[in-house]
Amino acid sequence: MDISDLIACHDCDCLQRRVPLPLGGAARCSRCDALLYRSCRGGTQKTLAYTVAALFLFLIANIYPIAGIEVQGNRQVASLYDAVSLLWEEGHPEVAVLVGLTTMITPIIQIGLVLFLLVPLHFNHLIQGVVPVLRILETVRPWSMMEVFFLGVLVSLFKLEQLARVEMGIALWAFAAMIPLLVAGAMTFEPDEIWEQVSSLS
Amino acid sequence: MTDGTMTAAQLGFYGCLICHRVTECTTGDITARCSRCGALLHRRKPNSISRTWALLLTGYMLYIPANVLPVMHTGSLFTSQSDTIMSGIVYLWTSGSWYLAGIVFIASIFVPAAKLAILTFLVISVQRRSTWGRLDRTKMYRVVEFIGRWSMLDIFVVTILVALVRLQSLATISVGLGAVAFGTVVVLTMFASMQFDPRLIWDLQAEERSLQGNNDGHS
């Protein structure tokens, strides 16, 4: 029995034999039903496409205003950067760091590292540093909170609607479009596949 | 071995949490490294229970100021007002936005409380070597991991309100200490769920089985 045919469940440590999967199939732990690995033809190609699109939308979401309000002829718009820097200036750097990390820094790290991995692989280049990159991706994953932020913006706009005229900014639409792309990118991103490609190239 | 399951740890294998390769290990916890990616391997997350407890207890302590202190101060020329998380929800409810009130209640009150309660229950059940509902407890852990992030909602709401209402003749809005405590609770509970090792839930079963196996072999 070859040891590379085995997989240990990350949730219950149950040792199981890897089986070849049909396309689009998923292998689940026989004991605790955890998702072990998936199969997706051209998975990395799809991830690459979704991630490039997400990068453009991410730039738009960070350059343009998220929303604006108008009261008595005064118009006020705010971008994500404005919001974070205002928290900092107001004397709440810890909240500013938390918001900045979860909405700007973690997402751009994720997008950047996935491109760093997949672009060279797309051209069949063997890249250095796969191990730390995959490890960082695994570590930062829980701290990317785009979808929660999007819902937060909607709630705050509903609250302001009672006091002022509210307009949605371009960045808000970019956020709305980016979230499904990030989800799709994460769904098709299968580290196992990258490990296989890397070992077949080396 | 009634259902034929064996854990990697029982057989002296360590599963890598980074690349999922199984490595055979004879050297012990400190020097074990994954044969494929070189990551440090541990049989279980080190000091899982005591670290989870420390983060949970700090979370409980900050849960009180997070709910009692105002998350937001609103001031205009004539009035000033401080809002806690709960009073913000009541305001949404009385102004007719029931859906919104429900969403904020679930994200800000229910989810953090449920996270603390479930993680506490899981840690205690592992410490008491409970055999009850292993599959259910594993699923509870997955729920905690999935819902935790949504309690950041109120922090984001305050952020956007502060950013949009500055420099207006209408009012000024500033962040309250409650928001700092609340954000800390969210971060602490996220770290707590990362430190907890769900494999501990199943470990006792593995020990019992291997004992039984040995006894059968002798008789």
Ligand SMILES: [Zn+2]
């Ligand atoms: Zn399992």
Ligand SMILES: [Zn+2]
């Ligand atoms: Zn590994």
